[in-house]
Amino acid sequence: MKLRYRYANQVVGVFVIVAIALTVILIVLLGVNQRWFRRNYEYYARFDTARDVAVGMSITFRGFTVGRVREITLTETNDVHVRFTIQEEYIDKVTRDSLIQVVTNPLGGGQILLHQGREPTEPIEEGSQIPTHDSEQGLRLREEDRVIILRDTDPIAQALGQIDPILANVDKVLLNVVGLTEEIDLAFRGESVGPVGAALTSFERAVADLQHTVAGVNRVVNETTIQIDSLLGDVQLIARNLEQTSAALADPTGLVKTLLDPSGSIATLLDDDNRLFEDITLIIASLERSIAGLDESLTQVAEFTAYLNTAQPQILSLLEEGRQTITTGQAVLQGIRNNPLIRGGIPEAREQPTTFRSVRDEEF
Amino acid sequence: MHHVERIGASTITRVDRFIYAVGYVVEVLRQVPRFLTHRRTGSRVLTMQVLFTGVEALSVIATISLGIGTVIVIQGLSLLPQFGQGRLIYSILIIVITRELGPILTALIVTARSGTAIATELGNMVVSHEIEAYSITGINPIRHIVVPRLIGVTFSTFLLNLYFNVFGLLGSFVVTQFVNPVSLQEYWSGLLEALSMTDVASSIVKSLVFGAITALVATFHGLQVERSSTEIPVAAIRSVGRGITLLIVANALITLAYYL
Secondary structure, eight states: OOHHHHTHHHHHHHHHHHHHHHHHHHHHHHHHHTTTTSOEEEEEEEESOSTTOOTTOEEEETTEEEEEEEEEEEOTTSOEEEEEEEEGGGGGGOOTTOEEEEEOOTTTOOEEEEEOBSSOOOOOOTTOBOOBTTSHHHHHHHHTTOBOOOOOOOHHHHHHHHHHHHHHHHHHHHHHHHHHHHHHHHHHHTOOOSHHHHHHHHHHHHHHHHHHHHHHHHHHHHHHHHHHHHHHHHHHHHHHHHHHHHHHHHOTTTHHHHHHSTTSHHHHHHTSTTHHHHHHHHHHHHHHHHHHHHHHHHHHHHHHHHHHHHHHHHHHHHHHHHHHHHHHHHHHHHHHHSOHHHHOSSOOOOOOOOSSSOTTTSOO | OHHHHHHHHHHHHHHHHHHHHHHHHHHHHHHHHHHHHTGGGGHHHHHHHHIIIIITTHHHHHHHHHHHHHHHHHHHHHHGGGGTOTTHHHHHHIIIIIIIIHHHHHHHHHIIIIIHHHHHHHHHHHHTTHHHHHHHTTOOHIIIIIHHHHHHHHHHHHHHHHHHHHHHHHHHHHHHHHHSOOOHHHHHHHHHHHOOHHHHHHHHHHHHHHHHHHHHHHHHHHHTOOSOTTHHHHHHHHHHHHHHHHHHHHHHHHHHHHHO
């Protein structure tokens, strides 16, 4: 028979006794570690929600666990009543103006930080309320710097704390994008009263004005061209008359001979009962009218040139403003087409130098 | 019509078997107090059952729990400190070893070792007419054969679960000394901080329930053998298969109750 079977009772006895001893030791250690025989002081806090709080969650002070959440209840006034205990040896940390803050992370399960009041006082009475970090009282304590706020050392909680504002900003940006999209929709429908709608309306108006201006310039140019054609016709007529007169004067058998011949024009002029004289008078009168017409035409040309000189800066200004309006409009449309969140917004416009700096800088 | 008839017959048979099994469990539980009040008659059986199921399985349990504790610590300490959550290793050790793997792995090992042995032993007793001999001589076979085995296996499973925890947590401490040395006091402090009475109670309840399931299933299938020795291995296989299935279902139900 095997030794083990011969002493089966003893072997089993040792097996059982060791196991029972281990169990007793474990329970005693558990009791000591979990403070079954030590006093805890009870306090409570009120939260808006129990989402981040759980029974058993530890309350820490400068990295030390000083207490635990014991009970969470919903009151009749819809407040979340959280009852927690502070260990006896840390009760002096719970001074006046102390507050608590919930810090959570998905891995650690979260904890509650105890922030001590700045003024050293006696521990506050057991059963009192300790304000939370975000409550009105907590905000006031923080604003008045009556509490020592330490940063949590949990990197995940810190990261989450940094992510929250970013998410809030992203939320705002998305809301702005939605608003902008709606504004653009309204603007394209012509129902917007916002800045984008105003810009599009202004751009539309500027294009219409530019078209109107260009049409006006075209009309002036056409009219001027017609006037210049008319003037050129008059000048050509005068030139042709002068040419004929010169040809007549250059011909020795022509006008001069006729004039100087005894039987010619002079004699005729002197002896033809003023008939030739009247002809000459008529010719001179005709020449005078031609010269007067030429003078008038030259005056008109001068006036038109002066008008053009006067209007040139305004036309250039109008054209420049039109170009700038079109550039701005292109930038706005480019910005709308390029979603600001995705493609980096409105591209920087390259400055196009003008032919002059401003209307006032131009000499005219 | 033939199929309907067959389904009906099969259902009636299954219901009958279930009622029979429930009746068997009730009868065994009814005999437990009587056995405890008249322990002398079956005390040797009980002692031998604890010796076989508990003491002789200790080495297997110790090896497995040491290995699991080692793996958890190595994996945990290589990953968790990167998130600043190094102390989570204690919670993971408690959850895995104490609350979940300890009871179920212990029960599976007991089922594989003792469940098959009990089913085989009882099957042989039936084939060799020992059970009939008990009955003829006026000895209740349930009280003198089944109940000691039930108590022995249940108690052994409970103790083995305790040892599983001790070796698993101690083994992890030894490994911790190579990876990230901490003092024994700090290590136990972290473990005890993560351990709650609910965890202990859950582990104890599981080990007791699993031990009882293992013993009841094994004895039931062992006594199901009728006359041929070829039925014995079939009964052993069935006892292991049904036992494991019932263990997993019971584990899920108890874990569910823990979180409710």
